[in-house]
Amino acid sequence: DAGVTQSPTHLIKTRGQHVTLRCSPISGHKSVSWYQQVLGQGPQFIFQYYEKEERGRGNFPDRFSARQFPNYSSELNVNALLLGDSALYLCASSFGVDEQYFGPGTRLTVT
Amino acid sequence: AQSVTQPDIHITVSEGASLELRCNYSYGATPYLFWYVQSPGQGLQLLLKYFSGDTLVQGIKGFEAEFKRSQSSFNLRKPSVHWSDAAEYFCAVVPIYNQGGKLIFGQGTELSVKP
Numbered sequence: 001d002a003g004v005t006q007s008p009t010h011l012i013k014t015r016g017q018h019v020t021l022r023c024s025p026i027s028g029h030k031s032v033s034w035y036q037q038v039l040g041q042g043p044q045f046i047f048q049y050y051e052k053e054e055r056g057r058g059n060f061p062d063r064f065s066a067r068q069f070p071n072y073s074s075e076l077n078v079n080a081l082l083l084g085d086s087a088l089y090l091c092a093s094s095f096g097v098d099e100q101y102f103g104p105g106t107r108l109t110v111t
Numbered sequence: 112a113q114s115v116t117q118p119d120i121h122i123t124v125s126e127g128a129s130l131e132l133r134c135n136y137s138y139g140a141t142p143y144l145f146w147y148v149q150s151p152g153q154g155l156q157l158l159l160k161y162f163s164g165d166t167l168v169q170g171i172k173g174f175e176a177e178f179k180r181s182q183s184s185f186n187l188r189k190p191s192v193h194w195s196d197a198a199e200y201f202c203a204v205v206p207i208y209n210q211g212g213k214l215i216f217g218q219g220t221e222l223s224v225k226p
Contacts, residue, residue: 004154031212042115042201042216043155056213090154092214099145100214102154 004103012109021076021106025093032074035090086110117217125225132187132220134202142204144185149199197224
């Protein structure tokens with residue numbers, strides 16, 4: 001079975017632009033979570049979706065938004081990009097509230 | 112404040128030596144506990160987890176971890192380290208009250224392995 005997939009792998013954007021990151025969960029998993037990992041730190045929780053409903057939101061500004069589609073894939077959108085948004089964005093899927101399986105991440109660089 | 116602490120930012124061990132990475136948590140009730148490993152520029156791979164029951168849990172790649180309620184700790188161990196174990200290791204928790212399953216991570220411990 002395929003693991004969690006994320007696209008794109010790398011992305012370079014300019015300050016003020018917006019970006020959309022995509023995630024496909026493991027087949028059968030209905031929950032998708034998004035995390036931001038700044039260099040040298042542990043991942044920080046951004047959002048969790050289950051059955052297309054938002055179940056949790058971390059301490060991130062409203063510039064960050066997400067949604068989950070009927071096939072359980074998900075998008076993370078970030079508007080008005082700042083230099084500080086440069087990070088590895090990780091998507092994780094899970095069947096329920098048990099262990100989460102992570103994708104390889106999308107490396108976002110904001111210049 | 113609720114938190115996960117990994118006291119060691121960087122550890123260096125010789126190949127073949129034993130390893131222990133420390134993790135402490137601060138929550139009212141015992142959370143679900145996890146260890147993840149991350150190779151440079153990669154995503155996170157789950158090594159092992161503890162939900163309840165036997166306090167010594169076995170994981171992949173020869174790793175094990177022991178839950179000690181009295182110390183609020185969940186330390187990761189490996190009896191003999193291989194060069195391929197060099198990576199960043201993260202302890203993480205899901206608080207029991209958190210129905211959303213949000214993972215809260217420690218700062219990570221970077222492991223270097225000397226030949």
